Amino acid sequence: MSSNDAGGVSKFRAKYAQEAERYKHDKDEIQNEARKLEAEVVTDRNRADRYDLAEVFLEIGLVVTSITLLSGRRIFWHLGIVLGVVGMAVAVSGALVH
Secondary structure, eight states: OOHHHHHHHHHHHHHHHHHHHHHHHHHHHHHHHHHHHHHHHHHHHHHHHHHHHHHHHHHHHHHHHHHHHHHOOHHHHHHHHHHHHHHHHHHHHHHTOO
């Protein structure tokens, strides 16, 4: 092995050692960003669950209120309004999820 080859090999090793260090640093940054995004996904999932639950309450309230037309009983009207209010409250709580 000549001295040029040894110098070239050492430069090659130094260059790739530097690249490996840079990749290690980049990996940590990417991993931190991934953790932040995972936390954001969890928050959005919780918010979506609340909105889904709110929709269920609103739809049930609508159906129960519609029963008033068939039965003529006011209890269904009041129950439907209560369920609608609960649905709106759950939707507002979904907007407040952090």
